[in-house]
Amino acid sequence: MKKSPLSTAGEKLTSWDDITSYNNFYEFGPYKEDPKEQAWRLKPRPWTITVEGYAAKKGTFGFDEFIQPYALEERVYRMRCVEAWSMVIPWVGIPLKDIIATYQPTSQAKYVEFVTAFNPAQMPGESTRMLPWPYVEGLRMDEAMNPLAILAVGLYEETLPNQDGAPIRLVVPWKYGFKGVKSIAKIRFVDYQPKNTWQVMTPNEYGFYANVNPNLDHPRWSQATERRIGTFFRQKTLPFNGYADQVASLYAGMDPKKLY
Amino acid sequence: MKPFVILKRIIFAAALIPAAALLVDAFRGELTANPIDYITDTTGDWAIRFLVITLCVTPIRRLTGWNRVIQLRRMLGLFCFFYATLHFLTWSVLDWFFDFRQMGEDIVKRPFITLGMATFLMLLALAVTSTKGSIRRLGRRWTQLHRLIYLAAVTALFHFWLARKTVVPQFQLMLVAAILLLGFRAWWTLRTRVHPRTSAAH
Numbered sequence: 001m002k003k004s005p006l007s008t009a010g011e012k013l014t015s016w017d018d019i020t021s022y023n024n025f026y027e028f029g030p031y032k033e034d035p036k037e038q039a040w041r042l043k044p045r046p047w048t049i050t051v052e053g054y055a056a057k058k059g060t061f062g063f064d065e066f067i068q069p070y071a072l073e074e075r076v077y078r079m080r081c082v083e084a085w086s087m088v089i090p091w092v093g094i095p096l097k098d099i100i101a102t103y104q105p106t107s108q109a110k111y112v113e114f115v116t117a118f119n120p121a122q123m124p125g126e127s128t129r130m131l132p133w134p135y136v137e138g139l140r141m142d143e144a145m146n147p148l149a150i151l152a153v154g155l156y157e158e159t160l161p162n163q164d165g166a167p168i169r170l171v172v173p174w175k176y177g178f179k180g181v182k183s184i185a186k187i188r189f190v191d192y193q194p195k196n197t198w199q200v201m202t203p204n205e206y207g208f209y210a211n212v213n214p215n216l217d218h219p220r221w222s223q224a225t226e227r228r229i230g231t232f233f234r235q236k237t238l239p240f241n242g243y244a245d246q247v248a249s250l251y252a253g254m255d256p257k258k259l260y
Numbered sequence: 261m262k263p264f265v266i267l268k269r270i271i272f273a274a275a276l277i278p279a280a281a282l283l284v285d286a287f288r289g290e291l292t293a294n295p296i297d298y299i300t301d302t303t304g305d306w307a308i309r310f311l312v313i314t315l316c317v318t319p320i321r322r323l324t325g326w327n328r329v330i331q332l333r334r335m336l337g338l339f340c341f342f343y344a345t346l347h348f349l350t351w352s353v354l355d356w357f358f359d360f361r362q363m364g365e366d367i368v369k370r371p372f373i374t375l376g377m378a379t380f381l382m383l384l385a386l387a388v389t390s391t392k393g394s395i396r397r398l399g400r401r402w403t404q405l406h407r408l409i410y411l412a413a414v415t416a417l418f419h420f421w422l423a424r425k426t427v428v429p430q431f432q433l434m435l436v437a438a439i440l441l442l443g444f445r446a447w448w449t450l451r452t453r454v455h456p457r458t459s460a461a462h
Contacts, residue, residue, distance in 0.1 A: 220370060
């Protein structure tokens with residue numbers, strides 16, 4: 001597998017066991033251990049991904065057909081959860097910008113909206129009213145085209161386990177983990193800012209941008225520090241989760257207080 | 261041994277099971293990928309459960325007329341305090357490792373920490389005045405002081421609710437239980453006011 005120069009170096013990887021047993025994936029329940037216990041219900045093959053909206057190429061594609069044009073590469077990224085814990089994960093994925101290029105969005109496409117599969121029979125959390133379903137996330141087009149953004153299909157050189165968002169999920173390492181929408185069924189090129197699920201749920205706590213920012217606290221807890229899974233003491237959280245050099249320019253001139 | 265003493269000992273032993281289970285999990289390395297959060301959540305859950313269980317004692321006594329059940333109340337209340345203390349120590353020692361500046365800031369700035377701290381201080385006041393000597397010394401004021409348990413139930417539930425991103429089933433269960441148990445007391449008080457003779461012995 002191709003090792004990407006964009007991988008984060010010098011960090012100890014979080015173990016496979018921790019990455020696959022400690023998950024926020026409310027489609028399988030509200031507790032961290034629920035996804036590992038419940039995710040066997042999900043059938044990640046056969047799987048289809050529908051591309052819609054302002055794009056020259058649209059349609060519904062089988063998973064293999066969808067990823068076939070691209071070479072998979074390994075990307076090691078920090079993952080910072082909004083709950084103040086973090087991991088270092090060796091993803092296997094495809095640059096999102098390459099996928100977007102395939103579908104040729106028109107100039108009317110200002111944002112990309114991602115929607116998780118809606119299938120309560122396989123995702124029992126979707127038959128509760130814990131969150132409005134299906135889960136929705138989005139990126140501004142220039143964020144989506146940033147080289148760091150990937151769609152992941154694996155980790156540790158293995159196929160992505162169900163509890164981590166099989167068969168395909170978003171990874172945007174400079175944002176809080178909830179932006180990483182899992183088990184994607186729809187990708188839409190739209191002219192409006194998508195209403196992402198956590199923003200709809202609690203708008204004063206979770207916004208659209210959700211950039212990691214140690215100086216902007218969550219209304220209920222501090223974001224200044226984080227606990228790296230597998231270590232004891234808290235460590236300082238970095239602006240943009242340590243990826244400021246690659247992404248800070250996306251937000252030039254914007255009020256950082258509004259980028260939660 | 262008298263059956264009631266046996267019952268009391270069984271409850272005592274059972275109430276220690278959650279703490280023992282945490283120890284066993286710790287030795288087997290099964291405290292999840294985030295042991296500190298897991299211990300915090302588990303001890304917090306059990307503190308609230310024992311608070312609710314303690315609030316069950318008086319309604320059971322009034323509805324069944326089984327007066328001796330009241331002798332379990334202090335022990336159950338102290339188990340609530342025991343798990344609340346473990347919860348507090350997990351936060352102050354394991355989570356923040358005596359970073360008093362950060363803890364102080366959180367107590368002032370974060371309503372859910374403020375409420376947790378207030379709840380713990382109330383439970384502490386109730387625990388230290390739970391001895392026979394205190395009951396004797398404080399007399400009527402002891403009864404008044406120990407009504408703090410109702411306020412502690414409310415602040416504990418608010419704390420639980422604010423600590424989570426969504427409403428979890430465990431919270432819903434505890435909320436319904438607390439509403440029923442506090443509602444029972446309101447109803448009972450109203451009833452004894454309307455018919456003072458029929459329930460003079462409260």
